[in-house]
Amino acid sequence: MVRPSDIDELGEGMLDLDWRRHRRTSEPGRARAVFLDRDGTLSEDVGYACEVAQYRLFPWTVPALRALRQAGYRVIVLTNQSGVARGYFPETMVQEVHRRFERELREHGAQWDAIYYCPHHPEGIVPAYRRMCACRKPATGLVERAAREFALDLPRCVFIGDKYTDIMLAHRVGARGVLVLTGHGREEWARSRKEGWRPPDHVAGNLWEAVQWVLSHEGGAECDATP
Ligand SMILES: [Mg+2]
Numbered sequence: 001m002v003r004p005s006d007i008d009e010l011g012e013g014m015l016d017l018d019w020r021r022h023r024r025t026s027e028p029g030r031a032r033a034v035f036l037d038r039d040g041t042l043s044e045d046v047g048y049a050c051e052v053a054q055y056r057l058f059p060w061t062v063p064a065l066r067a068l069r070q071a072g073y074r075v076i077v078l079t080n081q082s083g084v085a086r087g088y089f090p091e092t093m094v095q096e097v098h099r100r101f102e103r104e105l106r107e108h109g110a111q112w113d114a115i116y117y118c119p120h121h122p123e124g125i126v127p128a129y130r131r132m133c134a135c136r137k138p139a140t141g142l143v144e145r146a147a148r149e150f151a152l153d154l155p156r157c158v159f160i161g162d163k164y165t166d167i168m169l170a171h172r173v174g175a176r177g178v179l180v181l182t183g184h185g186r187e188e189w190a191r192s193r194k195e196g197w198r199p200p201d202h203v204a205g206n207l208w209e210a211v212q213w214v215l216s217h218e219g220g221a222e223c224d225a226t227p
């Protein structure tokens with residue numbers, strides 16, 4: 001188990017070992033990424049809050065992102081922001097929240113590589129955003145775009161989120177999905193077991209624990225859904 005204070009020691013050696021292990025099965029030159037959900041995963045789920053100051057990163061988000069980037073992963077955030085289509089807040093506020101998060105991460109030596117959001121909803125009240133789109137999770141539009149822009153090897157990617165849509169999306173694109181028990185995670189996990197849905201590849205208490213699992217199960221073959 002790696003603690004936040006140990007992260008700086010996860011260095012080049014680990015990266016080299018990992019490349020040797022994966023060379024045979026991976027497409028040369030293609031990168032791996034961890035796709036992260038935003039609300040309830042990176043930050044507290046504050047509903048459709050319309051004050052930027054209400055949005056807060058979890059305290060473990062900075063060390064988790066640093067650990068992923070130091071291990072050689074791209075960090076890509078995917079978020080459904082249907083509050084725009086529903087008329088709860090303007091798209092500019094979504095962008096403002098992202099700038100605030102980016103600033104806070106940078107101040108602590110962490111960052112994501114990209115963030116993609118979907119502002120649509122089929123039943124929205126704002127005409128410009130009311131539509132069935134290809135980018136609202138679990139649709140694969142944003143993942144396909146990220147895979148193109150970052151030349152990603154999707155079978156080596158992992159998705160981490162607090163909703164079942166994040167897990168479904170992971171499995172649709174042939175990646176692994178880790179459910180976190182923050183945000184809506186507990187109710188989503190209970191519901192998925194009741195409904196008999198395909199289990200996540202792992203269930204973690206929070207993003208930090210999810211990242212520890214990713215870093216210790218880089219092969220991709222194992223399945224461990226015990227919380
Ligand atoms: Mg979420």
Ligand SMILES: [Zn+2]
Pocket residue numbers: 118119120133134135136
């Ligand atoms: Zn969309």
